[in-house]
Amino acid sequence: MPHDIVKDFGYLTLGTRLRRLGEMVQANTQLIMQQHGIDLPAAHYPFLAAIDRNGPLTVGELADVIGISQPGATRTIGQLAEAGLLDLSVSDGDQRRKQVSLTKAGQDLVDYSTREVWPGVEAAVRNLCTDLDGSFLDQLASIEDGLKLRPLIERMKEDKETK
Amino acid sequence: MPHDIVKDFGYLTLGTRLRRLGEMVQANTQLIMQQHGIDLPAAHYPFLAAIDRNGPLTVGELADVIGISQPGATRTIGQLAEAGLLDLSVSDGDQRRKQVSLTKAGQDLVDYSTREVWPGVEAAVRNLCTDLDGSFLDQLASIEDGLKLRPLIERMKEDKETK
DNA sequence: ACCATTTATATAACTCGTTATATAAATTCA
């Protein structure tokens, strides 16, 4: 196995490493879903899952709950609408806003996935995280919260001040 | 703070969540480097660091040690060469291979960063990961190794078999 | 010596994130 420099650099290249691992996990998840005959990209299903859980959401709300930029959400929503899984309609009270909801096909896909696909994916990823020292999900949550609370640039300044 | 559906779904959306966090950490790292007057994208410096550490590498070797695809490495190497930080030359023994090395400017940037910038970045990220339950880097290593050892699709099959 | 196969890299095309900006609609203020 070739030398892994991103791993070698530890904290310095954590961002690159997390992205890389995220892409690997997404690619693996993709394979499982394809085996079930589902061609949905891994990055798309939080959109369907969010609406299934919360009911119709606006474009901006979807961006917020998924944690990506609004133009990014707009694009993916457009793709899912084109695939016939999502439906867009202008909000009654505010014509700027667009309401995003599941189509029948979208709801069917979510129901099928909830029953037949996602539990397997979830169990496989859980299996991968077994035997770790401490809860990986809790650590991710701590890091996410910590980053929002005090960005790296502040942490660097504080670190210099304590030295 | 709006509801975070990617977090809610835990293991199911781990891939998306890791990518998202990776992008956040990279963006934060970017800000620190910009404060030092360095416009290098966060994803570029593993290239410089790898060559600084190992001496000149081929395109394929760089892709391997950084953990990305060969066309991805080709593109970034081209950009860094255009920025005057890397130099490409055909290998003596094999005209297919291209040797990638640091230019004077590239070496200067790495030396400066190693002295003035990267320790601060490293300390800030370490600070972010303080107070976690268990070593986050070790957990990442375990997950990476585990994924290579047995991809998710195998883990899903095994999980079904044990039930 | 020649042909088939393999290897290394470049290019094309795609996805999915970003920021910047444009456009339309709603709100606020004087």
Place this chain on the structure above:
DNA sequence: TGAATTTATATAACGAGTTATATAAATGGT
């Protein structure tokens, strides 16, 4: 009431990853 400002979304352009494929060079087999 009208203009300025704010808000919601779409589009453009970019970066950085991917897969597929093309091209060139090296290797191996007969």
